[in-house]
Amino acid sequence: MMQQFYDLKAKHPDALLLFRCGDFYETYGQDAVTAATALNITLTKRSSKDASSVEMAGFPYHALDNYLPRLVRAGFRIAICDQLEDPKFAKKLVKRGITELVTPGVVMGDNMLNARENNFVAAIHFGKHLLGLSLLDISTGEFLVTDGEVAQIDKLLSGFAPKEILLLRGTRARFEETFRQKLYLYELDDWAFSEKGARERLLKTLNVQTLKGFGVDHLTEGLTAASAILSYLEMTQHTQIGHITALRPIEEERYVRIDAFTARNLELVAPLNPQGQTLLQTIDRTLTPMGARQLYRWMLFPLRRVEDIEWRATAVEHFFRDPELSEFCHDLLAPMGDLERIASKIPTNRVSPREMGALALGLKSVALLRNALTHTEQASLNDLGQKLDPLEALEQKISTTLNAELPTAVNKGNVIGQGISPELDELRRISRKGKDYLLEVQQRESELTGIPSLKVAYNNVFGYYIEVRNTHKDRVPSDWVRKQTLVGAERYITQELKEYEEKILGAEERILALESQLFAELVQHTAEHIRALQENAKLLAILDALHSLATIAQERRYVRPVVDDSLVLDIRQGRHPVIETLLPPGEDYVPNDVLLNSDDQQIIIVTGPNMAGKSALLRQTALITLLAQMGSFVPASSARIGVIDKVFTRVGASDNLSQGESTFMVEMSEAANIMNNISPRSLVLFDELGRGTSTYDGISIAWSIVECLHEHPESQARTLFATHYHELNEMETSFPRIKNYNVSVREVKGKVVFLRTLQRGGSEHSFGIHVARLAGMPLGIVKRAEAVLKQLEAGRTSVSGEAGTNAPTKVHSPATESIASASGMQLSFFQLDDPVLAQVRDEIYALQIDTLTPIEALNKLHDIQRIIRGH
Numbered sequence: 001m002m003q004q005f006y007d008l009k010a011k012h013p014d015a016l017l018l019f020r021c022g023d024f025y026e027t028y029g030q031d032a033v034t035a036a037t038a039l040n041i042t043l044t045k046r047s048s049k050d051a052s053s054v055e056m057a058g059f060p061y062h063a064l065d066n067y068l069p070r071l072v073r074a075g076f077r078i079a080i081c082d083q084l085e086d087p088k089f090a091k092k093l094v095k096r097g098i099t100e101l102v103t104p105g106v107v108m109g110d111n112m113l114n115a116r117e118n119n120f121v122a123a124i125h126f127g128k129h130l131l132g133l134s135l136l137d138i139s140t141g142e143f144l145v146t147d148g149e150v151a152q153i154d155k156l157l158s159g160f161a162p163k164e165i166l167l168l169r170g171t172r173a174r175f176e177e178t179f180r181q182k183l184y185l186y187e188l189d190d191w192a193f194s195e196k197g198a199r200e201r202l203l204k205t206l207n208v209q210t211l212k213g214f215g216v217d218h219l220t221e222g223l224t225a226a227s228a229i230l231s232y233l234e235m236t237q238h239t240q241i242g243h244i245t246a247l248r249p250i251e252e253e254r255y256v257r258i259d260a261f262t263a264r265n266l267e268l269v270a271p272l273n274p275q276g277q278t279l280l281q282t283i284d285r286t287l288t289p290m291g292a293r294q295l296y297r298w299m300l301f302p303l304r305r306v307e308d309i310e311w312r313a314t315a316v317e318h319f320f321r322d323p324e325l326s327e328f329c330h331d332l333l334a335p336m337g338d339l340e341r342i343a344s345k346i347p348t349n350r351v352s353p354r355e356m357g358a359l360a361l362g363l364k365s366v367a368l369l370r371n372a373l374t375h376t377e378q379a380s381l382n383d384l385g386q387k388l389d390p391l392e393a394l395e396q397k398i399s400t401t402l403n404a405e406l407p408t409a410v411n412k413g414n415v416i417g418q419g420i421s422p423e424l425d426e427l428r429r430i431s432r433k434g435k436d437y438l439l440e441v442q443q444r445e446s447e448l449t450g451i452p453s454l455k456v457a458y459n460n461v462f463g464y465y466i467e468v469r470n471t472h473k474d475r476v477p478s479d480w481v482r483k484q485t486l487v488g489a490e491r492y493i494t495q496e497l498k499e500y501e502e503k504i505l506g507a508e509e510r511i512l513a514l515e516s517q518l519f520a521e522l523v524q525h526t527a528e529h530i531r532a533l534q535e536n537a538k539l540l541a542i543l544d545a546l547h548s549l550a551t552i553a554q555e556r557r558y559v560r561p562v563v564d565d566s567l568v569l570d571i572r573q574g575r576h577p578v579i580e581t582l583l584p585p586g587e588d589y590v591p592n593d594v595l596l597n598s599d600d601q602q603i604i605i606v607t608g609p610n611m612a613g614k615s616a617l618l619r620q621t622a623l624i625t626l627l628a629q630m631g632s633f634v635p636a637s638s639a640r641i642g643v644i645d646k647v648f649t650r651v652g653a654s655d656n657l658s659q660g661e662s663t664f665m666v667e668m669s670e671a672a673n674i675m676n677n678i679s680p681r682s683l684v685l686f687d688e689l690g691r692g693t694s695t696y697d698g699i700s701i702a703w704s705i706v707e708c709l710h711e712h713p714e715s716q717a718r719t720l721f722a723t724h725y726h727e728l729n730e731m732e733t734s735f736p737r738i739k740n741y742n743v744s745v746r747e748v749k750g751k752v753v754f755l756r757t758l759q760r761g762g763s764e765h766s767f768g769i770h771v772a773r774l775a776g777m778p779l780g781i782v783k784r785a786e787a788v789l790k791q792l793e794a795g796r797t798s799v800s801g802e803a804g805t806n807a808p809t810k811v812h813s814p815a816t817e818s819i820a821s822a823s824g825m826q827l828s829f830f831q832l833d834d835p836v837l838a839q840v841r842d843e844i845y846a847l848q849i850d851t852l853t854p855i856e857a858l859n860k861l862h863d864i865q866r867i868i869r870g871h
Contacts, residue, residue: 001093002028002046002054008081008098015079015101016071018064022087025067025080026058033057038074039067068102069112075184078102101236104184105164106138108238108350113139115289115338117296121232122162123225124153125193126171132221133250135160136229140293141243141344141534143229145222146250151259151677154179156250158260159300166228168193181260188228188235195220198227205230206247214247242347245531254308255301256629257646261670265649266622267578268299279623282578283632285551287330289338290537291544298545302629304645309563312546312631315380317560319550325381328372329547332365333540340537347527353406353415353519356398356526359533363395366536369543380546387539389532394525401522415515424514430500431507438464441496449475456497463505464497549632556580558633561624566642567680569596569625569718573637576620577627580635590756591636594621596718598680601739603710605729606722606758608743613756614722615651617743618685621720622647625683644683644718648674651687671705682717684709688724699725710735729762840864 001021005028009017016034018025027035028046032055036043045053059067064080071078080102084095102112105121113119118137125132131153135144146156157165157179167175169187176185202211202223211217226247233241264270269280280299286292303309319326337355339362345351351359366388373385403417418425430437442456451472458464462483468476469489480492526533552558556577573591580589594617595601606614624634628641650670667689674684689702702725709719716737721728729740740762843864852860 004093004096005081008079008096011098012077012079012101015077017079017081017098018068019081020061020083020096021058023061024058025061025064026056028054028056030055034076035071038071038076065109065111068109072102072104072107072112075104077104077186099237101238103164103186103236105162105166106233106236106238108139108345108348110341113341116284116292118142118160118293120160120162121164121166121229122157122160123166123193123228123232124175125168125221125225125228126174127221127224130221132219132223132225133157134222134226134229135162136226136244138233138238138241138244139344140290140340141241141245143226143244143247144250145216145219145226145247146252147219147221148252150178152252154181155257155259156252157181157183158263159258166192166225166232188232192228192231193224194227195224198224201227201230202247205241205244211247214249216247216249219249238348240348242527243344243530243534245534254304256304256626256644258300258302258626259648259673261673262622262647262649263300265651266619266626268626269296277578277582279578279627282581283549283552283627285548285555286544287333287547288336288540288544290340290541291333291548293340294541294545295548298630299626302626303631304629304643306563306565306643309629309631309643311380312549313560313563313633315378315384315546316550316553316631316633318376318378318381319547320554322376325372325376326547326550329369329543332369333544333547336362336365336540339540340534343530343533343537346523346533347530349520349523351523352408353402353410354408356519356522357402357404357406359526360395360398360402362540363391363398363536366390366540367392367395369540373543381543384539384543388536391529391532391536394529397525398522401518410516410519411512413512413515416518421514421518424511424518427503427507427511427514430503431511434504434507437500441500442466449477451475462493463501465491465493466497467491546631549630553633556635558635559638561628561634561636561639561641563628563641563643566640567598567716567718568640568642569594569621569644569683570638570640571595571621571624571634571636572639574620574624574639575635576616577623577635579616579620592617592620592756592758594720594758596720597642598716598718598737600737602716602737603706603719603721603735604739604741605706605731605762606720606741606743607724607726607729607762613743615687617758618649618651618687618720618722622649622683622685643681645679645681646677647683647685648678649685649687650674650689651685668701671701675705675708678709678712678715678717680715680717682715684717684719686719686721686723688722699727702728703731706731706738707735710737726762732762839867843867 005017005019008019009031016027016031018027020026026032026046032043035041036055036057039057039059041057041059043055043057046056068078068080078101079098080100081096082099084097087094103121105119107113107119119139120135120137122133122135127147130147131150133146133148133153133156136142144160146152148156158181162183164184164186165175167185167187169189172185172187199211203209206214208214211223216223230241233239258268264272267276267278269278271278280296284292284295286295303312319329337358339359342351342355342359342362345355367390370385370388370390373381373388376382376385401417401420403414406415407413416424438456442454445456445466446452446454449472451468453469453472455467456464457467465483466480467486467489468491473490476490476492480494482490483493484491571594574594575589575591583589590613594604596604606617608614620635624636624639625641625644626647627634628639629643650667671686671689674686678684686702686705689698689705702721702723706719706721706728709717731738732740739760741758741760742762744757744759843860847860
């Protein structure tokens with residue numbers, strides 16, 4: 001048996017092999033060590049004939065659904081080895097084989113999937129000029145493909161977030177250098193990425209003669225990637241793929257480009273910290289898993305075409321006007337379940353009786369929804385209703401074939417309803433009423449023979465028999481066959497009892513086999529309608545997502561925005577959709593107006609104190625814009641959104657020491673990405689750019705970036721630029737489309753009151769010391785900081801006073817010339833009479849900062865800390 005294990009393990013050396021042995025799945029050797037650690041199960045040893053032993057860990061086979069998801073989520077590839085024959089009939093060693101290879105990107109079990117997200121496996125093919133990308137969610141059958149430049153593919157990887165990426169062997173380093181995202185990678189041999197056989201494989205799988213009907217025929221590199229995914233499915237034993245019925249192009253030109261930085265910074269679908277709340281969590285009121293997945297997709301892929309946006313927004317608005325329809329849809333969608341994934345299980349023969357019952361109920365709801373939607377005057381909802389197909393004949397067949405109460409597995413019985421199979425009904429009658437039938441036989445034979453003490457019984461030797469006492473044996477009919485003689489009685493069998501015995505003893509086994517056969521036939525019949533079922537699921541997901549947007553709009557008092565092809569962004573009384581839901585009871589969010597256009601207010605420089613709300617203002621502007629282009633209503637009193645094609649953000653600051661990147665390097669990388677990719681319809685948000693370096697360097701870089709955004713020869717991207725560099729307010733006097741605004745505060749009796757209102761004009765103070773006091777800084781430090789600030793302000797030359805003479809023109813150097821000469825004093829941070837501080841000073845002076853790596857910097861800080869502690 002161990003040799004059998006090693007042979008199977010050799011076929012998939014990179015996978016953890018779960019080896020079925022009787023009632024257990026066992027792992028051996030290093031696999032056992034890995035499994036015991038990952039699953040927190042006991043590690044033991046198995047002895048063999050040669051006196052050696054091998055590590056072993058295992059769990060009961062019925063616990064697979066509990067342990068397998070934990071291994072997959074931990075990033076392991078799992079090869080499941082099952083017994084291919086009944087051990088009772090095995091002559092020697094039980095035949096075993098790998099029945100499935102489960103990987104993070106190729107899973108079907110509900111317990112391993114997030115119902116509210118897709119689970120994509122992706123393949124990337126590096127072509128001569130373009131990259132090919134294909135994505136497949138095997139749990140839904142959604143199959144996508146595209147060709148594109150690196151930036152396009154990078155954005156799509158961020159949006160679709162595949163759980164696993166397939167690469168040509170030897171291209172891992174190239175992928176990691178090209179895409180900085182941390183993803184699960186798996187390399188395939190070159191035959192899987194063969195361009196020659198790619199089309200033939202796809203044609204065969206999709207059962208078509210040409211790919212032109214799918215609109216993907218021209219995507220050469222992408223088709224190679226798609227073929228690689230199909231090869232991978234074969235490798236992982238996923239050969240039942242009848243639910244993969246189409247290959248759709250990713251029409252990127254239809255969607256707003258949101259890069260990985262922006263999706264992360266705006267917390268669209270993932271929070272920056274575990275306790276955070278995302279925009280998706282805030283607006284998600286979907287009632288079905290497929291609707292939740294649809295809304296997730298809409299969040300990361302807002303629309304760019306006005307007509308598409310209006311289609312959704314009009315449907316959302318109709319739910320407001322027709323609350324009865326909204327409630328009707330709610331009542332039908334809420335119990336529906338995940339029809340999309342249920343439909344995908346049918347061709348793979350993984351669907352359960354209970355899921356088939358849910359499918360029938362879902363089709364009944366489809367019929368009711370179709371009727372309701374087609375009677376509305378609203379075009380969007382009417383269009384959805386017209387496309388729904390209730391499949392009445394299929395629904396009727398499923399409903400009549402299956403029982404009302406269904407188990408989770410066929411082998412638990414009671415699946416098929418009465419009247420479907422006369423044989424099954426008879427077997428059930430025999431099984432359920434066996435004792436009654438035997439009493440009937442006993443009573444009948446007693447009356448016919450006149451033997452009052454006759455009885456029918458059973459033993460394991462010769463089955464059912466009739467026992468007659470010796471005093472009445474002369475009345476026994478001639479066709480009874482004597483089988484056993486006792487001291488005072490004789491035992492006989494009859495042809496009727498033998499026939500009944502065969503029925504009753506095999507009834508349960510035959511019932512199970514017959515139910516399994518009838519259920520399989522029903523599933524096979526249902527598989528013939530797979531495309532219609534998938535289309536229904538897709539339409540229901542859209543309806544659910546639209547209903548969700550209407551529900552949140554009603555809950556939170558959102559309004560319908562005007563979306564057009566202008567270059568105007570005019571938001572009145574806008575609110576942050578997430579923050580306003582997190583405020584304490586009784587506290588209202590302070591709304592603000594934001595106006596951006598290409599005529600006279602292209603760039604707004606926002607200054608103001610710490611904690612005043614500058615970052616929230618930037619984020620809410622982006623979130624309102626994205627919500628509008630999703631087709632959603634928005635948190636504002638009114639909004640006019642000139643369609644954007646890209647949204648870029650540079651907010652927050654964090655080191656990436658593991659890759660040798662400082663805060664400033666991260667800032668500059670993200671800023672460079674923005675400046676290299678802006679377009680006339682871009683929305684750009686900068687928050688505190690340049691704070692990761694020295695003041696003068698930061699001001700210079702910030703100034704030059706704002707100037708470039710204003711003077712860009714091809715695009716005048718609408719921009720919000722929040723900063724503490726008040727010197728940037730000078731730019732308004734020289735650049736006509738730059739305007740200064742500040743988030744206002746009021747100082748009352750030495751305390752700062754945050755008004756959180758955006759108003760015209762710049763700000764001169766950041767109130768950082770006040771924020772330090774609020775954060776709990778020791779009072780002595782706060783007072784010392786106030787004294788130092790007064791010294792600095794007393795010795796500083798007024799920058800604003802020099803603005804009239806030294807402010808730059810549109811194309812000359814920034815105001816740092818006047819800023820640099822403004823420093824009137826230098827504080828000494830070291831008292832030279834303190835030998836410890838003098839030693840620390842010498843350590844710092846000796847550093848070669850330009851060549852210092854992050855790790856060396858951490859080590860040097862450790863050395864300095866040791867010097868201080870040593871004294």
